[in-house]
Amino acid sequence: MSSNEHSPLVSSALELFGNLIKVRRLERGITQKDLARSLNISAQTVRCIETGQGNVKVGTVFEVANHLGINLFELDEVSVHEMNEELRDQLTVLPKKLRQPSKSVCVDF
Template sequence: MLGKLIRAGRAERGLTAQELADRAGISRTTLSSIEKGAPGPEIGIVFEVASLVGVHLFDHDESRLQLHRARLDEKLTLLPKSVRRPVKEVDDDF
């Protein structure tokens, strides 16, 4: 979905794929991967490209952001501090 939003934002701004790739400092192939939603490109690059075409990743309403932060804080307090895989007991009974 993010890739499609980026592609739509690029088209709305009248940018070619090469122009946007040049502005972002990436190859056209990487931009194509981002627009297709491929998992390969680094998240920072994806966020940068989204910013360049005006795709908002977060709501700008401060009160809604505070509400989301509060909910996340509540959720994080309920979750364990760390996650560990259960240790398997060795079955050495031959």
């Protein structure tokens, strides 16, 4: 699989995220260019997100979604922080060897 090809599941998720973002942007009357400008990203990046094409960092997708008030996992900011606190607590009791990933993980889709 080349870097621009995704599994069917990932392709479907990218399409879903892109559609959610596009609908919310259009509902708010925001152009791709204006959305890009407000987030300091390129209009091309917004197009890639909305079409589910290209390699856009997952963090960028979350930033765009958050900016438009979309909770991709139906979690609000408080829930995310609470879950992170719980996970941090769990990580402190794990042996150090288990806390370090054996391979680097790419955050891009």
